[in-house]
Amino acid sequence: MLELKEIETFLWVARLGGFRAAAHKLNTTQPSISNRIAAIEATLGVQLFDRGPQGTALTARGRELIGYAERMLALRAEIMRAVGSPDALRGVVRLGVSETIVHTWLSRLVERLHGLHPNVTLEIDVDTTPNLREGLLTQSLDVALLLGPLAEPRTKSLSLSTYPLSVVARADSALARGARPVGVEALRAQPVITYPRNTRPYADLRDLLSVPGEPAPRIYANASLSTIVRMALDGIGVAVIPAVLVEREVEAGDLVVVPCALPLAPLTFTATWLVDAHDHSALAVIAVARAVAREQPFAAEAISHNDHI
Template sequence: MFTIKQLETFYWVGRLGTIAKAADKLHVTQSAVTKRLQELEGIVAAPLFERKARKNLLTPAAKNLLVESEPLFEMLERLQKMKASTDQPARELHIGLGELTALTWFPAFIKRMKDTYPNVTIQPEIDLSSLLLRKVKEGHLDFAILPDIPDTDDLARVPVGTVPFGWFAAPGKFASREVHSLPELALHPVIEQSEHSIISRLCARLWESAGVRPERLNGGNNIVALAGLVSAGVGISCLPVPLFEASLASGDLELLKTQPEAPTVDYACYFLKYPHSALGYNVAEIAKRTCTFQLVSDASRDLGKAHRKTSPRADAPLNPL
């Protein structure tokens, strides 16, 4: 018994006239087309093409087969059109995210989602990580792209990328090209987000491990505003490196070399395991392919993991990064 692929291959060779054109149409190799034709000839026990012809001219038996098969492929084409016209109805997906994701790769994510799911509209919500996570658990959000949070066994979790952070200062505040220690950094005011921010808590662990207590200034929850305070010379701050590459290039900010290095923060996509887990994994895969935070060194990743092992539990309110 022949297969649909074998008959489809014969059909397009007969319609288009050459093996090369049929291979392009079916997105397969010419050798695959030839193999399917040989298999089909063996099944029908008759030659399908005139062997001495320069072109793939059909034999009388093949012409009859082509005529008989045309209604089948016309029907299959109609079914494909019907499927396209009856795809999933338009719907909204509510996705929670932090400030850093919103300011960097989220627009590219929306475009890729639109290309993949043209009938889906994305409704973003930017808020504290803890609030967004709770909304996912309660079903008020379909997904959330958040810093990696422990104790979320009741949710599906798919890692999407890692954000490298670094210590930023105004140009000229520190000797360039030198590696600076935590006690050196602690001589300057440290501008932080709220105490519930993941990166603020990770840095607090760093200060504690070094036995230093710098002057810590609350700069609010807007990381762009924090960078503005740093650029004005108010103090230093631990900020996400990808967000301020332009400021580094323009000379408005300087990225310090430090030992130990600044922490890294893993990000993941969270969603309910049921009832839409299949769509959730597809969306998470799109986020993973779009995320621009993945290219970090193994050393930075290992350092970030070491810091996260000592970081506080995430059941306290978290600030969006």
């Protein structure tokens, strides 16, 4: 008899290209995956994978099965959504998260998810958007909350939050005491601390602050938001980050948000996932993320990119 669990195992081995990777994804061991694949091959009486030294590759029959397997899992997800109780949803979702989300509403997402779907657990990976994108494309992540949407046609994205970028300076700095909004000249006069080099905010800032014939602006790229805030507090330079991340420091009078004359593009965060993913737990996480993000300040318009859930 063809078991749904075996079908799911087959699909993950096919997607991830190996038994070991599928075992990690399905939270089990490699021998267990080996047994399930052996069972489904015995049931069908055909070989689904070529086990070669270069890895595991689908046979022609295996490729034929892919479409059926995806339809079966999509149907299961539909049944779970339409008929199943939220408690019935279970599994591990590998969630990639930008640090901005960690510092704003990730905890509320985890809390809400636990309340709604107590049997769904998260494996959280905090990283920069380029690395999260890589994680999605190599399928080591199920969902990513990142600076999106991604241009990849294989992905779907849903807008979550849009945070304006602000210039944040130490309260006793000259910049903080100035009367006029800061421009290119004022920002070029000192180090600017912001998001990592391979991100859009960094590239935008570098373009805005570059002056032909002048030395390159001093931009200290940093992947750790808490380090950026620490450096701003220590007066190393001014931070260009969403003001929502320094609410406490501003309230305490240690940092101030300085009016800025530059057209700093806001940061839009999206929930992004692969179009062919039908993991019902992952889709539940996206739905909860959307609901939580909507309740926050700076909630994005509910625009979906490429598609919808």
